[in-house]
Amino acid sequence: MINFFTQIRTVFASVVMSxxxxxLAACDQGxxxxxxxxxxxxxxxxxxxxKVSDNDSTLYLFGTVxxxxxxINWQRRxxxxxxxxxxxxxxETPDDDKSALKTSMLQRQYGIxxxxxxxxxxxxxxxxNRLTAAAYNADVPLERLDNFRPWLAADILTVxxxxxxxxxxxxxxxxxxxxxxxxxxxxxxxxxxxxxYFDAVxxxxxxxxxxxxxxxxxxxxxxxxxxxxxxxDWLIGNTERLETNVLAPAxxxxxxxxxxxxxxxxxxxxxxxxxxxxxxxxxxVVAGIGHMLGEGGLPTRFEDLGFKVERVRRLDLPN
Numbered sequence: 001m002i003n004f005f006t007q008i009r010t011v012f013a014s015v016v017m018s019x020x021x022x023x024l025a026a027c028d029q030g031x032x033x034x035x036x037x038x039x040x041x042x043x044x045x046x047x048x049x050x051k052v053s054d055n056d057s058t059l060y061l062f063g064t065v066x067x068x069x070x071x072i073n074w075q076r077r078x079x080x081x082x083x084x085x086x087x088x089x090x091x092e093t094p095d096d097d098k099s100a101l102k103t104s105m106l107q108r109q110y111g112i113x114x115x116x117x118x119x120x121x122x123x124x125x126x127x128x129n130r131l132t133a134a135a136y137n138a139d140v141p142l143e144r145l146d147n148f149r150p151w152l153a154a155d156i157l158t159v160x161x162x163x164x165x166x167x168x169x170x171x172x173x174x175x176x177x178x179x180x181x182x183x184x185x186x187x188x189x190x191x192x193x194x195x196x197y198f199d200a201v202x203x204x205x206x207x208x209x210x211x212x213x214x215x216x217x218x219x220x221x222x223x224x225x226x227x228x229x230x231x232x233d234w235l236i237g238n239t240e241r242l243e244t245n246v247l248a249p250a251x252x253x254x255x256x257x258x259x260x261x262x263x264x265x266x267x268x269x270x271x272x273x274x275x276x277x278x279x280x281x282x283x284x285v286v287a288g289i290g291h292m293l294g295e296g297g298l299p300t301r302f303e304d305l306g307f308k309v310e311r312v313r314r315l316d317l318p319n
Contacts, residue, residue, distance in 0.1 A: 046076035047173065048237040048292065049312040050299045056280040059273060060086065060312065061298050063289030064173040065234045067162045067227055074173060074235055078314035088283035089181040090273070091174065093197065094190040102194045110202035111152030118146045119153055122206070127214050134220040139164060150213035151201045157216060158223065165224040177286045191269045191287065200260035208256045215253060234289055237311075243293045250290070263296050270301045277307070 050061040060082040135142040138160040251258045
């Protein structure tokens with residue numbers, strides 16, 4: 001399971017599948033129907049996009065993963081068509097010099113132990129050994145980590161370990177989509193403030209932070225494998241597997257962090273976006289795929305508000 005701190009880190013529906021099978025069977029010229037369906041998957045499946053609409057406006061929801069290897073070919077024509085249809089792009093948080101300065105200040109304020117207190121003071125022998133091994137494998141000096149509170153130590157370890165394997169934020173759909181939006185002169189907006197992440201994570205009680213941190217170092221050896229597995233499911237829009245293998249375990253392992261990072265933020269975002277939909281402008285939301293999944297995900301929340309919500313699968317556009 002990918003740890004929570006990376007947040008600042010289905011195949012075709014049954015109806016569509018049935019239509020494809022019928023269509024392919026009708027025009028079969030000697031090939032195997034199952035193989036042709038698989039070929040259609042390879043051609044059309046891509047990262048999940050949802051379309052939220054009312055009588056005069058459209059909002060596309062594009063779920064992303066935050067740490068990616070550089071060789072993933074994830075840009076599909078359905079995404080590009082949706083992007084071309086909007087004038088505004090919402091991202092999770094702002095990305096400017098002022099926000100970077102604020103992030104640095106908040107990291108120092110909430111991420112560093114005061115008065116000589118150390119991270120290892122709060123760990124038993126097994127977890128000290130796990131921390132030592134994780135720091136070594138991530139090429140992060142242990143003495144540096146020892147100054148940080150659990151949430152920031154987990155962030156540093158996760159990013160360093162992923163970076164060592166070529167899994168980086170600059171390769172992510174978030175970063176690429178932001179660059180595309182700037183180049184296309186889209187209006188760029190943020191769903192949250194920088195402070196929102198710190199409110200959700202850094203201000204959690206110590207025992208919540210420690211429990212999540214211990215999960216991070218316990219599973220550190222599988223970080224790269226797990227991240228690549230998530231990326232593979234994301235790449236073909238397999239939301240069922242993502243919900244089963246990522247979201248559900250995350251909710252179970254730390255309900256407190258789940259509530260803060262997903263439930264509360266999703267509610268806040270939908271309130272803001274609901275106001276936006278009262279206008280007549282089209283926009284796209286680019287946010288972590290975890291915010292799109294499950295009963296509390298953005299698509300379901302919009303459905304509950306009475307909007308028309310559908311998965312975007314542009315079978316007229318070859319991917």
